[in-house]
Amino acid sequence: MAKNILCFSISLFFLIGISSPLKAEVSKCEECHIKVSPKQVEDFKRGEMAKSLDCTDCHGTDHQSEADVGKAQLPAIATCQGCHEEQAEQYLSGKHALGLVALEAMPYTHMQPEAFIEGQKGCGGCHTLGITDQKARGSDKRKYYPYGMDCQNCHTRHAFSKKEAAEPEACKTCHMGFDHAQWEMYSGAKHGVAYMINRDVDPENKHRAPTCQTCHMPNGNHRVFSAWGFLAVRLPEDDAEWMGYRAAILKALGVLDPEGSPTPRLEVVKAGKVARLSKEEFAAERKRYVDTCRQCHSPNFVAHNMKNADKMIKEADKLFAEAIEIVAGLYRDGIIPRKKDAPAYPDLLTFYDVNTKIEQTLYEMFMDHRMKTFQGAFHLNYDYSTWYGYAKMKKDLVEIRETAEKMRQDKKLKP
Ligand code: HEC
Ligand code: HEC
Ligand code: HEC
Ligand code: HEC
Ligand code: HEC
Ligand code: HEC
Ligand code: HEC
Ligand code: HEC
Known part of the structure; x- marks a missing residue:
């Protein structure tokens, strides 16, 4: 009996040890942020990454209190790339990662209102794509597109869910409206209608009709073109x-x-x-x-x-x-x-x-x-x-x- 308990404790130790090294107690960041932004912390805790990561993996350790918030790092693609090389490299070889290049190449971009571009309330809200380096951004981050990193466009923070990103609505925030109404087109056409009806009435077979991702990210390939x-x-x-x-x-x-x-x-x-x-x-x-x-x-x-x-x-x-x-x-x-x-x-x-x-x-x-x-x-x-x-x-x-x-x-x- 004692032997069994010992065995059980050892395996429990290994289970916890392997799936969440050092992440057993609530981190300093969480302790304070549960007051600052409680739902955000909850979102993260529900996600897959909370099993082995904490806030510092993406935001660094330089900011430790209310007095030094400016020192918090905001992740860029390279942050995720360290652990998700395949997805990041595919993504970077695709068209999305050129979104900022396209925006800045437009002859009249510099004449648009600042809130529209840098403030991300117009073109800049959808086009701050392809910033790879945290430091490049961090050095002047209050001026140069302070927020907006690519991977969260489909895997919204801080859930970073694979399931969410696989639904066609994940594309809707940008692929809608005036000049690229792909959402309205797809959701009103046979493919979208068939997918969504099946998602409601026969979820196991919903993929008999394609989603945006079926055609544009086949086999989960992040190179979109x-x-x-x-x-x-x-x-x-x-x-x-x-x-x-x-x-x-x-x-x-x-x-x-x-x-x-x-x-x-x-x-x-x-x-x-x-x-x-x-x-x-x-x-x-x-x-x-x-x-x-x-x-x-x-x-x-x-x-x-x-x-x-x-x-x-x-x-x-x-x-x-x-x-x-x-x-x-x-x-x-x-x-x-x-x-x-x-x-x-x-x-x-x-x-x-x-x-x-x-x-x-x-x-x-x-x-x-x-x-x-x-x-x-x-x-x-x-x-x-x-x-x-x-x-x-x-x-x-x-x-x-x-x-x-x-x-x-x-x-x-x-x-
Ligand atoms: C003592 C409380 C406290 C602690 C500890 C703390 N934070 Fe914060 N943090 C704040 C507050 C308050 C803000 C919001 C400031 C604002 O928006 O006015 C903030 C903002 C942030 C931001 C947003 C920065 C930005 O540029 O908008 C990030 C990211 C962040 N914290 C991450 C962390 C991480 C990671 C840790 C642990 C290493 C941590 N925080 C520890 C209080 C704290
Ligand atoms: C897997 C990486 C990752 C982890 C881990 C992570 N974050 Fe974030 N966080 C992000 C991303 C991406 C952004 C958005 C950055 C941007 O918009 O440029 C962000 C933005 C933020 C912001 C500013 C934006 C906002 O909505 O207020 C705060 C505050 C923040 N995180 C707090 C936290 C806290 C607290 C934790 C731990 C519970 C945490 N983060 C863990 C990736 C992460
Ligand atoms: C320190 C390593 C590390 C970093 C940095 C990191 N991740 Fe992860 N990520 C993991 C691990 C571990 C898992 C869980 C196992 C797996 O699915 O590979 C995971 C899982 C995921 C998943 C799948 C979640 C699910 O629902 O199955 C997504 C999406 C994801 N990460 C996105 C990101 C994004 C976006 C960033 C950058 C903002 C990031 N990760 C940064 C290690 C990391
Ligand atoms: C709602 C999000 C959104 C806003 C706002 C937005 N765009 Fe776009 N933009 C997109 C999407 C999505 C595409 C790709 C559409 C497609 O291929 O059908 C795109 C494509 C482009 C392209 C073509 C890129 C290429 O290589 O073919 C340019 C240039 C561009 N946008 C500039 C702008 C400018 C300038 C503004 C502001 C006046 C702006 N966009 C506002 C989402 C947006
Ligand atoms: C255009 C939408 C979109 C963007 C942007 C995006 N992803 Fe994904 N991601 C997806 C979809 C869809 C899946 C699910 C693919 C599948 O069904 O296999 C996914 C799956 C993942 C997974 C889980 C892979 C697995 O097989 O478990 C990881 C990790 C991931 N993405 C990381 C990232 C990272 C890192 C970035 C930024 C470089 C990123 N994603 C940007 C749509 C996106
Ligand atoms: C944050 C906004 C945003 C989201 C979310 C988004 N896209 Fe895009 N997408 C863009 C922009 C901006 C461009 C144009 C990039 C450029 O200027 O090069 C683009 C380009 C594309 C293109 C390439 C068009 C070409 O010129 O070849 C396809 C295809 C595409 N997106 C599909 C998707 C799909 C599918 C999803 C969801 C899984 C998605 N996008 C999610 C903003 C977005
Ligand atoms: C995952 C399976 C799947 C994929 C992939 C797929 N389709 Fe379909 N498609 C369907 C289903 C299911 C229907 C609905 C059957 C019907 O017409 O009654 C359909 C219907 C259609 C229709 C008839 C639309 C109408 O209004 O009657 C056309 C045209 C079509 N698909 C073209 C395409 C093209 C072109 C591609 C590739 C770019 C494609 N499909 C990819 C499953 C798929
Ligand atoms: C059945 C497959 C299929 C589905 C589903 C689908 N697309 Fe497409 N999409 C295509 C094809 C085919 C093209 C044209 C490719 C080419 O240039 O040869 C295209 C082109 C595009 C383009 C480039 C500009 C254009 O519209 O011609 C964008 C952006 C795009 N799709 C986004 C989306 C988004 C977002 C969704 C979901 C709301 C979606 N697509 C659903 C097959 C699909």
């Missing part, structure tokens, strides 16, 4: 007619100058991996999607769907190129004055920071309606593709034609 990208401009292009439309778009993006020669912005496109720049690169990204679809659908069915989604981009580009050229004509003829140091061409990357109504319409046609036309096609939401996308592009084009005509007449009357 698409073939077309946000702007849907790839190079080279075999279809000559389509390439004609694309050239107008690339000029309006400032990647080509009005004569069609590459500008320094092409380097930005490369650095931010904004577009696939070889056929091989495009094909490799596309293949990953097709392979996933084929787990549930036949090859012909998948090919048919991909081909027609691609064609929707071409249809959208046809309307958009005409609109760009009308506005470019107004620049060429001096009806819209060119901006200092800028070519006589519309610049789509200025988004809404434009001076004329016609350019506001062009911006909406680009960011809102063209996006919805093709994003809806890939996400099987025919309502978005039609009524919020293609139909609106037609309306934009009519408006742009009429407004341009009127601007020309006004100029004749009041030169």
